[in-house]
Amino acid sequence: MTKLCLDVDELTEDFFDDTCLLGITSTIKSYQFCWSINQALNYQFRLNRDIEIQLRRRERSYYFRVYEHKVRHTQLSHYIYHNYNDGEYLxxxxxxMDFLWLMKGDNIETSTCLQLMQVIKSLNGVQLVAELTNEKIRNKGHLIF
Structure with a gap:
């Protein structure tokens, strides 16, 4: 009998092809942050419970909210992850970083990412916005839904 092995590293690399990931530090709640983004950029971020991230640590489950916005007539989707839940971090x-913003689905231009960072920085309650490169992320698998 042949055993098949799932290559998780390859799956993770495929998931992060053509992505841009931002880290955001903010003093406001996740729903308020998404509302501000929706107002500033005319986006439609909504909580998507189907892709909520569940991590099990120390015999306990932690759930991390994910908000989603799909850009019409493209393959591009935006995801905002809440990085903190009850003492644990995604x-x-x-x-x-309070929030992680992942853009995925189309080739994202560097200029688009920089423009988005400028808009986010201008929002009330946002203290820091930084691009997170794949090399800096040790737990990439936590972002896959």
Whole structure:
């Protein structure tokens, strides 16, 4: 009998092809942050419970909210992850980031990413916006839904 092995590293790399990931530090709640983004950019971010991330640590489950916005007539989707839940972090290597913004589905131009960062920085309650490169992320698998 032949055993098949799932190559998780390859799956993770495929998931992160053509993506841009931003880390955001903010003093406001996730629903308020998404509302501000929706107002500033005319986006339609909505909580998507179907892709909520569940992590199990220390015999306990933690759930991390994911908000989603799909750009019409393209393959591009935006996801905002809440990085913190009840003392645990989705990406512990970025404890200072409250939100993680992933753009996926189309080739994202560097200029588009930079323009988006400028808009996010201008919002009330946002303290920091930084692009997170794939090399800096140790727990990439936590972002896959």
């Amino acid at each position: 990406l512990p290597e970025f404890r200072n």
